[in-house]
Amino acid sequence: MSIKVITISRQFGSGGRTVAKLVADKLGWAYYDKELVKKIAAESGLAESYVLDSGEYACSTNSFLFNWAMSAESGRNPGTLPVSDQLYIVQNNVIRDLADKGSCVIVGRCADYILREHPRCVNIFVSASREDRIERLVRTRRLTPEAAEQLMDSTDEKRADYYNYYSNRTWGAAATYHLCIDSSVLGIDGTAAFAEEFIRKKLNLARKD
């Protein structure tokens, strides 16, 4: 069976990560999210916490001083590529390697752009209403609604900056993806089921593939 890949990008608080996990389970494919962080950390020599915080947010760590400090610490010459660029390159290689190994679902990290030449890749974006996203963040992260809203907007702004910086596409623009769904409409389970339907149609997968 030829390898197929689903990439799922998502608004912060939309439940897109859960949708991605459900889709992977339904298809019986590997799911890469935190595993991706571990692999990227191992290959780059950077701490997992740094990869987790910075692998989708370039600009926050793109300062000269930060990069100089990181380069000096890791024994590289300060004149080499900024750490955020190095991280992107490692991330790029890890994602390509994973997509060569077997059918999988990958969350975030510019995977749709990195795998843009992949012949059997479906790119999905999950959004949700502001109210639902705030409610989910209040519930799962124990934040006040105000703090949830602020975190939500700042995180998505950073994700967009990162994606737009490393690709020639626009994060969150409908035309960037094959399918975009507002998870507030059908709920998390319904959205996953609907996305699965689209994926099966696009990839000509029978129900029991």
Place this chain on the structure above:
Amino acid sequence: MSIKVITISRQFGSGGRTVAKLVADKLGWAYYDKELVKKIAAESGLAESYVLDSGEYACSTNSFLFNWAMSAESGRNPGTLPVSDQLYIVQNNVIRDLADKGSCVIVGRCADYILREHPRCVNIFVSASREDRIERLVRTRRLTPEAAEQLMDSTDEKRADYYNYYSNRTWGAAATYHLCIDSSVLGIDGTAAFAEEFIRKKLNLARKD
């Protein structure tokens, strides 16, 4: 049966208008596209050709001289609202009236924003690959690929300017709509069928509604 409305926005050349017509036929609902132009022209006193050209493209007609000329011609004081704003207001009223009359599918013209308070409205955006859009425009409008590409980009830029000017949303951003589909994936018929499925789920419509 309570009234339901589908709004379909689309990239130029994506086949979104055909998808909208097919969806209306499948649901057995009214379809408003050119009919909308006629109603808006009748209510505004503006020529159909002007409504057709300007009803989704504000900025091209937003000049002081143009507005002065139009206002003078129609007997209004030059000091009144710009014609593009007057047109938007009429369009707003016509769309609200239609959405009060019966279940329908409306193409473009900020209908999703105008009907943002409607409790049973599904907003869909149709995109397509650049290659498919150019090919469709070359075929249907007998243009060279270069002219098709130029027309495509300039039309979408104007549509975005218009929409963003009159709403607080972003044209073509995934989060603006409930569902966005790349029609290159499933084709026009497949996209219409998939959109219908989503609409039926969201609106709890049985197959024989």
